[in-house]
Amino acid sequence: xxxxxxxxxxxxxxxxxxxxxxxxxxxxxxxxxxxxxxxxxxxxxxxxxxxxxxxxxxxxxxxxxxxxxxxxxxxxxxxxxxxxxxxxxxxxxxxxxxxxxxxxxxxxxxxxxxxxxxxxxxxxxxxxxxxxxxxxxxxxxxxxxxxxxxxxxxxxxxxxxxxxxxxxxxxxxxxxxxxxxxxxxxxxxxxxxxxxxxxxxxxxxxxxxxxxxxxxxxxxxxxxxxxxxxxxxxxxxxxxxxxxxxxxxxxxxxxxxxxxxxxxxxxxxxxxxxxxxxxxxxxxxxxxxxxxxxxxxxxxxxxxxx
Ligand code: NAI
Numbered sequence: 331x332x333x334x335x336x337x338x339x340x341x342x343x344x345x346x347x348x349x350x351x352x353x354x355x356x357x358x359x360x361x362x363x364x365x366x367x368x369x370x371x372x373x374x375x376x377x378x379x380x381x382x383x384x385x386x387x388x389x390x391x392x393x394x395x396x397x398x399x400x401x402x403x404x405x406x407x408x409x410x411x412x413x414x415x416x417x418x419x420x421x422x423x424x425x426x427x428x429x430x431x432x433x434x435x436x437x438x439x440x441x442x443x444x445x446x447x448x449x450x451x452x453x454x455x456x457x458x459x460x461x462x463x464x465x466x467x468x469x470x471x472x473x474x475x476x477x478x479x480x481x482x483x484x485x486x487x488x489x490x491x492x493x494x495x496x497x498x499x500x501x502x503x504x505x506x507x508x509x510x511x512x513x514x515x516x517x518x519x520x521x522x523x524x525x526x527x528x529x530x531x532x533x534x535x536x537x538x539x540x541x542x543x544x545x546x547x548x549x550x551x552x553x554x555x556x557x558x559x560x561x562x563x564x565x566x567x568x569x570x571x572x573x574x575x576x577x578x579x580x581x582x583x584x585x586x587x588x589x590x591x592x593x594x595x596x597x598x599x600x601x602x603x604x605x606x607x608x609x610x611x612x613x614x615x616x617x618x619x620x621x622x623x624x625x626x627x628x629x630x631x632x633x634x635x636x
Contacts, residue, residue: 337568338363341423343415345369345406345463346433348384350531351482351556355430356388358560359567360397367419368392369402369433375533377435377451398423406433406459409466416466428478428567429467431460431504436533441495449496456500460507464522471520479522480566481508485580485627488526488589492626505578509591512576521575523566526589528582528635529556547628554583554635562586583635596620 337359347356348370356366368388372381382403392399400422404411419426435455437448460481471477486494487501504524511522530552539545559581565571580587598613623629 334362336362336564336570337428340364340427340567341367341419341425342428342430342567343367343369343402343419343426343463343467344430344432345415345459346371347430348372348381348388350533351527351529351559352430352432353388354557354560355432355563356399357392357395357397358557358564360392360395360399362564362568364428364567365423366392366397366399367402367415367422368399369404369406369415371403371405371433373435375435376437377455405455406431406463407454409462412459412462413466415463416470420470425474426467426470427476428480429463430563430567431463431479431481433459434482434533436494437496438493440493444495452496453500453503456497457503457507460504464507464511468515468520471515472518475518475520477515477518477520478567478571479508479511479520480563481505481522481524483508483524483526483578485526485528485631488578488580489625489627489630508578509576516575519572521566521571523571523574523576524578525559525562525566526578526580527556527559528554528580528631529559530554531556550634558583582631585636 342359342364344352344355344366346352347368356368360366368385370385372384373379385401385403389399389401400418402415402418404415406412416426433455435452437452439448464479467477481504483504484497484501487498487505491498508522508524534551539548562579562581566574578589578591580589596617598616
């Protein structure tokens with residue numbers, strides 16, 4: 331492998347790195363000189379089952395290419411296990427410099443039919459998992475006064491999507507978690523950023539292809555390779571990103587976006603105070619032109635990936 335120096339000797343824990351986007355992170359990081367802990371429980375897309383050969387397979391690929399990596403088969407959705415994977419990084423390589431919270435599952439269902447197990451499973455892996463793994467690494471980052479967190483989020487949360495209340499809520503929760511970490515740990519030079527990827531992985535590979543419109547959409551999506559997300563992640567793990575924190579990026583094939591963050595859009599005020607009547611008569615007409623439609627991700631990103 332052509333080895334670069336962008337993250338030379340940094341120790342990076344990538345969760346859910348046994349396949350998809352995370353595998354490409356692990357390979358790209360190793361190629362740029364990082365030592366990588368490849369975590370993956372080896373679950374199905376909906377989070378069932380366990381296959382420890384998945385993480386080991388990526389470690390074998392990295393080793394065959396001349397890189398350095400170890401495998402971890404723990405679940406991010408377990409606080410003790412999250413501590414074990416961080417400790418494994420420190421035991422194997424003496425330190426930890428970057429955590430990439432990438433592990434993920436889906437349990438899609440319309441909100442009115444979603445059951446408690448579907449809600450909890452998705453919140454556990456995404457939101458709780460991101461907290462557990464980040465929190466487990468925090469004492470190391472604090473004491474060495476450096477560290478980079480990278481969290482994978484989704485336009486399902488940033489914009490919206492049907493049938494993903496659990497996933498959308500978890501992902502937007504991670505955005506707030508990332509901002510909180512960025513603020514709380516800035517005093518220790520610790521950075522935290524989000525990446526919202528678009529990539530053809532098994533996670534979106536089960537989309538229906540019955541109508542010509544659906545077929546065209548899937549063909550467009552297949553152009554968005556998982557490896558296209560890695561350059562931004564490697565950059566964010568590196569010292570070249572020393573000033574980058576609290577941001578939300580999106581990556582879609584060769585496009586990289588900086589996403590907006592929520593700020594007041596329009597305001598109305600009155601010296602007398604509002605009544606329901608005056609809200610209806612004066613506030614609604616003033617604010618209504620700025621209301622957001624019930625947009626889904628594809629309504630906002632409505633052009634072909636570049
Ligand atoms: P993927 O399904 O290929 O990879 C997710 C990996 O996480 C799997 O290998 C799975 O075994 C692992 N995993 C699941 N539960 C785990 C647990 N409890 N502990 C450890 N590992 C676990 O999916 P993909 O597409 O590579 O997704 C990566 C991340 O990007 C996820 O967080 C996903 O939500 C996010 N994302 C992906 C998008 C896409 O277009 N592919 C769009 C938006 C977000």
